[in-house]
Each structure stands twice: as C-alpha cells, then as structure tokens.
Amino acid sequence: MRHAAALLARHVFAFALSLSCFSTAAAEEADTSAALDAVFATIEADAPGCNVGVIRDGNWTHKAGYGMANMELGVALDGSQVHRMGSVSKQFTALAVLLLAEEGRIDLQADIRDYLPALRDYGASVTVNAMLGHFAGMGDYDLIAGSYEGPIAENAVDLRNAAGGPFRLGNEDYLTIAEFYDVVKRVPLAQEPDQSFRYSNLAYFLLSMLVEEVSGETLREYADRRIFAPLGMQHTFFSDDPVEIVPNRASGYKAIEDGRYVTDMTNLFWVGDGGLHTTLDDMLLWDRSFYAPRVGDHPMQLLAQMNAPNSQHDARDALYANGQFVGEVLGQSGFWHSGGWLGTSTYYARFPDVRTSLAMMCNDASLDTDALVEQALAIILGGKYES
Numbered sequence: 001m002r003h004a005a006a007l008l009a010r011h012v013f014a015f016a017l018s019l020s021c022f023s024t025a026a027a028e029e030a031d032t033s034a035a036l037d038a039v040f041a042t043i044e045a046d047a048p049g050c051n052v053g054v055i056r057d058g059n060w061t062h063k064a065g066y067g068m069a070n071m072e073l074g075v076a077l078d079g080s081q082v083h084r085m086g087s088v089s090k091q092f093t094a095l096a097v098l099l100l101a102e103e104g105r106i107d108l109q110a111d112i113r114d115y116l117p118a119l120r121d122y123g124a125s126v127t128v129n130a131m132l133g134h135f136a137g138m139g140d141y142d143l144i145a146g147s148y149e150g151p152i153a154e155n156a157v158d159l160r161n162a163a164g165g166p167f168r169l170g171n172e173d174y175l176t177i178a179e180f181y182d183v184v185k186r187v188p189l190a191q192e193p194d195q196s197f198r199y200s201n202l203a204y205f206l207l208s209m210l211v212e213e214v215s216g217e218t219l220r221e222y223a224d225r226r227i228f229a230p231l232g233m234q235h236t237f238f239s240d241d242p243v244e245i246v247p248n249r250a251s252g253y254k255a256i257e258d259g260r261y262v263t264d265m266t267n268l269f270w271v272g273d274g275g276l277h278t279t280l281d282d283m284l285l286w287d288r289s290f291y292a293p294r295v296g297d298h299p300m301q302l303l304a305q306m307n308a309p310n311s312q313h314d315a316r317d318a319l320y321a322n323g324q325f326v327g328e329v330l331g332q333s334g335f336w337h338s339g340g341w342l343g344t345s346t347y348y349a350r351f352p353d354v355r356t357s358l359a360m361m362c363n364d365a366s367l368d369t370d371a372l373v374e375q376a377l378a379i380i381l382g383g384k385y386e387s
Contacts, residue, residue: 032379033062039375040066047071048253048261048343048364050372051079053280054380055357058288063280069250069363071261081250082235082277083361084266086339088346089238089276090204091306091323094132095295096211096223098305098322101128102296105214108132115210122189128210130193131203133310133320138200139190144183145169157186170266170342177240177270181209197313197320201273204323208238208272219271230295231285236278238271246277252343255366264343264365274341283359287350307335330381332356338373345369349377356380 036052043049049067053060065077100106106115108129113119115128122137130136144159145167146152152166160166161173175183184202191198208219215222220238228236239246254264269275278286290307293299309319309326318327324335329349336349345362347369358376362369 029056029061033064035379036062036376037064039372039379040064043067043364043367045076048251048362049077050360050362050364050367050369051077051081051083051250051280052361052376053079053284053359054376055284055287055359057355058284058291060284067364069248071251071253077250077363079280080248081361082246082248082279083250083346083363084239084252084274084341084344085276085278085346085361086274086341086344087201088337088339088348089271089274089323091337092223092227092238092276093204093207093211093219093272094322094324095227095302095306096219097128097132097207098302099222099226099296100211100214102298102302106210112136112206112210115213116206119185119206120188122193124189124193126189126193128207129310131200131207132322133313134197134199134203134315135194135311135313136200136203137189137191137193137195137198138203138206139187140199140201141169143187143190143202155188157183159183169268171264171268174242174267175270180205180268180270194311197311197315204273205270206272208270211272227295228282231289233278233282233285236276236282236286238275239277240269240271240275242267242269249277250361250363252363252365254343254364261364266342274339280359280361283348287357287359290350290352291355329377332381338369340365340369347373349373351381354381 040050040052043066047067051065054062063079065079067077069075069077069081101108106128109127111125112128112131126136142150142153143156167173184205187202211219211222218240220240223238252265253261255261289295293303296302306322309321315325318325324337326335332351333353334349334351339346343363343365345365345367347360350357358380360373
C-alpha cells in the first residue's frame with residue numbers, strides 16, 4: 001500500500017512539474033509576444049505594415065499582422081496574406097539549381113555559357129556555383145538602369161523606353177522576361193570572377209534562365225513540382241505573370257512627403273532574383289524542411305549542400321550559402337536574408353541551435369525595417385544590438 005502511495009506521489013509530482021514547466025514556457029511566449037507587439041505598435045492601424053511570425057521548434061509562438069493589407073478596401077493584415085518576398089526568393093532559386101545538379105543535369109563548376117550559350121563571351125569562366133555565391137563578377141541593376149538601389153553606372157548598356165528616354169526600373173517602363181533576358185545577355189562583368197563577394201541580382205535572374213533551359217520548365221513550374229508541392233506550400237509561387245489575380249495578396253505602398261501613401265507595386269515580373277510570393281504559414285513549412293528535409297532524391301545530402309557556403313569570400317561580415325547569408329547574430333549561428341522592392345520589405349532568419357526563426361513580410365517600402373528586424377531579433381534571441 002505504501003509502495004502504491006509513493007508511486008502515486010511521484011506521478012503527481014511529475015505531473016505538477018510538467019505543468020509548472022508548461023506554465024513557465026507559456027508565460028515566456030506571452031512576454032515575447034507582448035514585446036513584439038510593442039515594437040510593431042509604431043505601425044498605424046490604418047497604414048500599411050507587416051505580417052510577423054516567430055517559430056520555435058517547428059511551431060508558431062507568435063503570428064500577427066500590423067497595419068493594412070489593402071488600404072483601398074480597408075483589409076487588415078492578419079498573418080494570412082500573400083506577400084512578394086524580394087530577395088528572400090533567392091534561396092528558393094538556389095535550391096532549384098541544386099536539384100538540377102542532384103539530377104545530374106548540370107555541373108555546378110561548369111561555365112554558365114555551357115548551358116546558356118547566348119550569353120556574351122565574358123572572357124573568363126563564370127561558374128554556376130560562383131553565381132550562386134555572388135562571386136562570379138556579375139554586376140547588378142545599375143548596369144541596366146537607375147533604380148531605388150542607386151544611379152545608373154557609367155558603363156551600363158544603352159537601354160531605352162518606348163518614348164526614347166532612359167529605361168526606368170520599377171513601375172513605369174515594361175519589359176517581358178524574354179526582353180529582359182535579351183538585355184542581360186549583353187551586360188558585361190563588373191569585375192573578374194572569384195575576386196570578391198559582389199551581390200548580383202542579374203546572376204540570380206540568369207539562374208532562372210538556366211533552370212528553364214535545362215529543365216524545359218519555367219522556374220515557376222519547376223519549383224512548384226520539385227519544392228513547393230512536396231512541402232505542401234500551396235500558396236507559394238514565382239509570379240511571372242504581371243496580370244494574374246493573386247487571392248489575398250498584400251498590396252504594396254510607400255509614403256510620400258506629405259505623409260500620404262501611394263500604391264507602390266512593380267510591373268516587372270522576371271524571377272530568380274526575386275518574384276517569389278508566399279505566406280507566413282508556407283514559410284513555416286519551409287522552415288520545418290530544414291530540420292526534417294523532404295526535397296530531392298537525397299534530402300539530407302541536399303540540405304547539407306544548401307547550407308554549405310559557396311566560397312570563403314567575405315560577404316558583409318558573413319559567408320554566403322545558396323541564397324542565405326551565414327554567420328552569427330547576437331551570439332547565435334544563423335542563416336538569413338532580407339528582401340526589398342517596390343512596396344516590399346521582407347526578412348527571414350533561421351537559428352538552428354535554438355530552433356528559432358523570424359519571418360517578417362512588410363508592404364510599406366517606407367518603413368525602417370532594419371530597425372524592426374534588429375529589435376525583433378533582440379527579443380527572440382535575448383541580446384542587444386550596438387547602436
């Protein structure tokens with residue numbers, strides 16, 4: 001009888017302890033959510049803003065929307081909307097390229113002109129791997145036109161709009177994917193390959209053309225078949241059609257000098273360097289795939305390759321691995337990338353040692369998203385950025 005009573009007491013104690021741990025964890029999550037709410041409280045309820053999610057151990061511990069998804073219709077951001085992801089798209093493009101290599105259809109160390117012979121002769125070998133890691137020597141949009149990233153370069157190709165003036169990147173002038181490809185084919189290297197890290201949107205656009213040439217499918221089709229469908233990412237796609245209807249899309253905006261907002265959405269729909277559209281819930285599935293990989297014929301090996309830096313070139317005090325910066329943030333090893341384009345500012349970071357991730361999708365190009373990211377990371381990782 002005493003033995004049964006002692007056994008019951010131990011079970012009661014273990015149950016109480018588990019309840020205490022659960023209660024403590026729940027309280028910590030509530031505190032974290034409250035702190036994040038305070039950070040994003042600077043976003044006015046009737047202004048565009050952000051959808052924000054924090055993942056721990058494969059589940060949401062915080063998911064919320066701040067501001068408006070559509071100002072014209074008065075639709076609030078609630079964590080469910082489809083967002084254009086800007087350069088966060090690059091890791092998905094990179095995985096598509098790695099899948100082609102796994103299939104034996106390309107060699108990552110081969111010259112890109114082996115697969116895209118229509119490209120100009122660069123006078124040096126430009127490997128697929130160098131393009132994935134931004135050390136191919138390829139330049140950026142400034143070699144084509146001025147943009148929000150900066151003025152046009154002196155050695156840019158001569159590209160004109162329909163009226164005969166300088167081509168304007170964004171939402172004023174228009175090129176189809178095929179027309180843009182014809183332009184990029186002519187762009188020279190910005191520097192010799194394998195000299196240093198040099199971020200290149202043009203390289204990642206050309207990687208989308210590589211996928212199309214080798215697979216016979218557009219990047220949108222190939223990524224859906226090989227990545228998004230296997231992971232159940234039903235609301236994720238590379239948007240290569242400027243006139244398609246996207247249900248539940250968060251519209252893009254920017255503030256102008258008098259404080260009013262105007263619509264700020266691109267009419268340029270090439271993909272690879274950007275163009276991915278997705279939701280927080282689909283990013284949760286993407287995040288889980290780094291702990292339980294399910295893509296490719298050999299998922300674990302493919303994951304290891306995805307996370308391995310393409311080179312040892314310094315990439316803004318980090319390394320670069322297939323569309324991901326790799327380094328340390330607030331004492332935690334992690335992978336991250338930001339994205340920005342018209343009406344779009346995004347961020348995704350993953351910290352495997354503590355199984356914690358941050359996904360942020362904003363539809364206001366005027367927001368200081370760097371400051372928001374820094375504050376959010378300090379909350380979820382427990383550190384402090386130097387001002």
